[in-house]
Amino acid sequence: MTDAAEIERIKDHGDVRSEEMLLNMGPQHPSTHGVFRVVIRSDGEIILDAESHIGYLHRCFEKICESVNYTKATPYTDRLDYLMAMGNNLGYALAVEKLLGVEVPERAQYIRVIVTELSRIASHLLAIGTYGMDIGAITPFLYCFRDREKILYILETICGQRLNYNYVRIGGVAYDVDDAMLKMTREFCDYFLPRVMEYNDLLTYNGIFLERTGNVGVLPADLAIAYGCTGPVLRGSGVKRDLRKDAPYAVYDRFDFEIPVGSGEAGTVGDCFDRYMVRMREMIESTKIIQQALDQIPEGDFKHPKVKLKPKVPAGDAYTAVENARGELGFYLIADGSDTAFRLKCRSPAFSNVSVLHEISRGAMVADMVAIIGSLDIVMGEIDR
Amino acid sequence: MSMTPEEIANGLKERFGEKILETVLDTHDPYCLVEPQALADVALFCRDELGFNYLRCLSGVDYMDKKKTTDDLGVVYHLGAIPDASHLFCLKVRLSRENPVVPTVARIWPTADWHEREAWDLVGIVFEGHPNLTRILCAEDWEGHALRKDYTSPDTYHGIKNNVV
Amino acid sequence: MSTTTPDIQEINFNTDAATRDNVLITSLDKVLNWTRRSSVWPMTFGLACCAIEMMATGASNYDIDRFGSGPFRATPRQADLMIVAGTVSLKMAPRVKLLFEQMPEPKYVIAMGACTVSGGPYIKYGYHVLKGVDRLIPVDVYIPGCPPRPEALLEGLFRIQEKMKFERILDRERKNLKPALFVD
Numbered sequence: 233m234t235d236a237a238e239i240e241r242i243k244d245h246g247d248v249r250s251e252e253m254l255l256n257m258g259p260q261h262p263s264t265h266g267v268f269r270v271v272i273r274s275d276g277e278i279i280l281d282a283e284s285h286i287g288y289l290h291r292c293f294e295k296i297c298e299s300v301n302y303t304k305a306t307p308y309t310d311r312l313d314y315l316m317a318m319g320n321n322l323g324y325a326l327a328v329e330k331l332l333g334v335e336v337p338e339r340a341q342y343i344r345v346i347v348t349e350l351s352r353i354a355s356h357l358l359a360i361g362t363y364g365m366d367i368g369a370i371t372p373f374l375y376c377f378r379d380r381e382k383i384l385y386i387l388e389t390i391c392g393q394r395l396n397y398n399y400v401r402i403g404g405v406a407y408d409v410d411d412a413m414l415k416m417t418r419e420f421c422d423y424f425l426p427r428v429m430e431y432n433d434l435l436t437y438n439g440i441f442l443e444r445t446g447n448v449g450v451l452p453a454d455l456a457i458a459y460g461c462t463g464p465v466l467r468g469s470g471v472k473r474d475l476r477k478d479a480p481y482a483v484y485d486r487f488d489f490e491i492p493v494g495s496g497e498a499g500t501v502g503d504c505f506d507r508y509m510v511r512m513r514e515m516i517e518s519t520k521i522i523q524q525a526l527d528q529i530p531e532g533d534f535k536h537p538k539v540k541l542k543p544k545v546p547a548g549d550a551y552t553a554v555e556n557a558r559g560e561l562g563f564y565l566i567a568d569g570s571d572t573a574f575r576l577k578c579r580s581p582a583f584s585n586v587s588v589l590h591e592i593s594r595g596a597m598v599a600d601m602v603a604i605i606g607s608l609d610i611v612m613g614e615i616d617r
Numbered sequence: 618m619s620m621t622p623e624e625i626a627n628g629l630k631e632r633f634g635e636k637i638l639e640t641v642l643d644t645h646d647p648y649c650l651v652e653p654q655a656l657a658d659v660a661l662f663c664r665d666e667l668g669f670n671y672l673r674c675l676s677g678v679d680y681m682d683k684k685k686t687t688d689d690l691g692v693v694y695h696l697g698a699i700p701d702a703s704h705l706f707c708l709k710v711r712l713s714r715e716n717p718v719v720p721t722v723a724r725i726w727p728t729a730d731w732h733e734r735e736a737w738d739l740v741g742i743v744f745e746g747h748p749n750l751t752r753i754l755c756a757e758d759w760e761g762h763a764l765r766k767d768y769t770s771p772d773t774y775h776g777i778k779n780n781v782v
Numbered sequence: 783m784s785t786t787t788p789d790i791q792e793i794n795f796n797t798d799a800a801t802r803d804n805v806l807i808t809s810l811d812k813v814l815n816w817t818r819r820s821s822v823w824p825m826t827f828g829l830a831c832c833a834i835e836m837m838a839t840g841a842s843n844y845d846i847d848r849f850g851s852g853p854f855r856a857t858p859r860q861a862d863l864m865i866v867a868g869t870v871s872l873k874m875a876p877r878v879k880l881l882f883e884q885m886p887e888p889k890y891v892i893a894m895g896a897c898t899v900s901g902g903p904y905i906k907y908g909y910h911v912l913k914g915v916d917r918l919i920p921v922d923v924y925i926p927g928c929p930p931r932p933e934a935l936l937e938g939l940f941r942i943q944e945k946m947k948f949e950r951i952l953d954r955e956r957k958n959l960k961p962a963l964f965v966d
Binding site for chain 1: 834
């Protein structure tokens with residue numbers, strides 16, 4: 233990253249006259265992963281400032297949650313972060329269960345962990361694949377989608393949908409899983425671990441990739457915390473924070489797994505490569521969690537017998553957070569005793585993550601903008617809600 | 618380093634006296650109700666003295682219920698710390714519907730910048746001193762604040778029919 | 783094309799072997815439609831969840847290239863087909879219309895997913911959601927589903943190709959560009 237003095241030096245290079253230019257990127261741009269718009273003020277190739285514009289996919293999630301009952305709102309949470317819909321379902325279900333005061337049966341907890349981690353792997357696979365494509369490598373995208381389809385197939389067998397599952401419900405899960413699905417998941421884990429090495433061979437240690445991502449878009453840890461960044465973006469800056477470990481929900485405290493953090497392998501701690509590498513390592517950890525959960529999963533109920541289809545939630549308010557693929561997904565729920573939420577605020581991780589964009593892109597080249605946006609792994613569905 | 622909610626609330630009361638209007642500890646998220654004009658000072662104290670370096674969530678709320686017992690607006694601040702995940706507290710302010718003004722905390726936690734713009738856009742709360750208080754989610758020329766309980770959505774927008782035929 | 787069809791009798795096809803083996807008589811419409819539907823260039827226009835399924839359609843398992851519709855173009859000026867994949871919000875609506883107008887004729891539109899068909903799950907309470915993209919631009923094929931499976935998108939592509947078969951090349955006023963519900 234270049235600081236202000238360096239920008240002045242570059243601008244002041246002898247007799248060459250330079251002018252500032254405004255460059256509009258988006259909302260229809262292939263590398264913005266949706267409808268994200270950023271207006272870049274540049275001097276030649278150097279970005280002086282970047283202004284983000286969001287809201288092109290504002291789908292009124294919070295208003296809808298105030299209008300329909302708790303159970304009917306679950307499908308809308310799928311469509312927040314549509315790459316990791318299981319995690320959203322889980323966060324919402326936990327928020328309502330916290331106010332309801334119910335404890336979900338053990339088997340349901342394990343099923344939740346398995347499907348959430350599968351979903352996390354699928355999300356990271358897509359993030360890595362499209363990141364490669366943003367940088368200029370098409371092939372990893374095809375490899376990642378090949379394995380992603382296997383996960384989608386497993387999830388499809390338990391709930392019939394490929395993307396927006398509506399599977400984790402208030403009080404448990406929608407349907408029980410059978411042995412065939414568990415066997416399929418186990419086979420997938422065995423299949424998947426060697427594949428990570430394949431991605432590393434394909435993309436990670438490629439010279440061009442290292443050049444494009446190392447030392448680019450460096451996000452210092454204190455800046456990341458001040459801007460409320462969470463998830464791989466924060467961990468890429470070397471901060472060890474993961475709600476699955478720090479404030480365990482479901483049954484995450486029973487598993488043995490590591491929290492990968494960025495270590496500056498390709499240059500500085502907190503650059504694009506570190507954020508990418510955290511995702512790569514998290515996939516291995518998620519696979520480990522799934523394997524342990526498969527070993528431990530008990531028999532029993534898959535949903536709480538007392539939770540009704542239209543639960544009446546006692547009045548009160550609570551903030552519940554889960555660790556999603558992009559970071560801390562929080563739901564602040566105010567209930568008024570009826571079967572409809574009084575207010576549901578969704579604190580989406582990508583919303584905070586992308587708000588740091590103008591800080592880390594300052595001083596970078598215009599071409600690096602694509603690398604930086606890709607490394608933040610934004611999903612417009614949950615930024616705009 | 619982690620403090621109990623009682624210690625945090627006592628620390629705030631000791632420092633700010635009657636600016637802390639109400640303290641509720643036996644709930645899911647223990648909170649202090651703060652006088653709106655003192656909020657920026659309280660927030661700065663929380664960050665610098667109490668170690669809340671991370672603003673988890675900022676929610677604008679319209680408290681008007683169906684029986685219209687109150688028509689207040691409010692803002693809820695969920696504070697946290699990184700990496701200490703158990704260090705949590707919550708601040709609340711209540712604002713009148715006619716004049717919903719509260720000092721900004723965007724300079725204390727930069728993440729509040731966008732959250733406050735969202736609260737302005739959807740609930741219509743004015744954050745005094747905010748560097749760029751414009752609409753963030755809805756279109757620039759949108760009318761009204763969608764998350765107010767008395768909001769009705771427009772029939773057309775730029776000539777596009779928006780109601781269900 | 784004011785002249786009458788050339789008299790086939792006048793051409794002697796048996797003069798030499800090269801002509802006999804290489805000349806094929808058909809109508810201009812058929813040839814152009816055949817070329818057009820064999821290389822449909824869709825525009826990369828992902829808006830929301832459906833865009834992920836559109837990417838899956840282009841990726842390894844479903845491989846839209848098999849059906850002659852591979853290259854997703856980033857600019858509307860190089861595209862024949864606009865796959866509106868995802869919810870169109872009112873903030874995005876003017877941009878969608880602009881992008882459609884930038885596409886060269888003849889152009890086709892697939893409305894992919896429930897949101898673009900009718901507003902989908904957001905039809906009742908979604909104050910900021912366009913209730914169906916056909917209020918804005920003319921749509922050729924509707925694909926329901928939330929999101930539709932990649933197979934459904936492929937089927938939609940086949941329908942577009944079917945439609946392309948019966949195109950009249952010189953009939954420029956093929957479409958009424960003003961959609962029925964667009965006031966103003």
